[in-house]
């Protein structure tokens with residue numbers, strides 16, 4: 001009796017995590033071929049790769065440790081494609097567009113929000129709604145501009161339904177993308193926008209009020225916490241505090257730039 005597809009996937013350690021998507025005929029055939037005992041050579045990669053109809057390579061959902069390792073080895077084009085194709089958590093089901101991040105891939109400044117809202121989900125770009133306009137004004141106030149020495153990203157790349165906070169499992173699946181972005185950008189300073197971003201980056205529960213005004217460490221990169229622009233739109237008194245945070249960030253950046261320029 002020939003082995004079923006599930007038997008083979010289980011044997012390869014790919015079941016039940018493996019999810020079928022867009023399976024083209026040639027891969028379907030090779031599985032049937034393997035199932036009938038005529039399998040050819042084992043694939044060179046431990047991670048199975050599926051050729052999508054678009055021609056892009058994408059991986060099925062992997063166990064988290066394998067996923068982290070795979071994403072950690074990606075360069076920009078592969079990383080962008082992987083985010084665009086991602087189905088690792090339930091958020092993909094409700095998205096229109098993934099929101100990878102935008103800006104200068106060699107930026108000194110990295111601003112991190114929590115996740116796309118409705119406008120971002122439609123446009124595929126972070127912070128393009130009302131909060132985004134305020135963020136652009138905040139950037140302008142410290143003589144920065146989206147895309148010029150500035151990169152903007154989010155903790156999760158797909159919109160959580162009704163703009164709820166992302167769940168822990170959604171963050172766990174998505175944060176390897178942000179880690180890789182940060183590793184490649186190598187910003188001098190990260191600005192966490194709001195509590196959800198800060199708490200998920202720092203991995204400890206705290207209020208924005210208690211985290212502001214300090215230089216935190218995010219995997220070796222200095223990080224400052226301020227209020228989320230959407231919160232500032234609703235809470236005018238905090239705008240003055242956000243301005244203090246921006247001034248603190250500018251001073252911190254100057255210190256980091258001069259430390260980098262100082263002879264060793």
Ligand code: URA
Pocket residue numbers: 099113114115116117120125126127128131154230
């Ligand atoms: N809020 C966020 O945290 N990120 C966005 O991209 C938009 C709104």
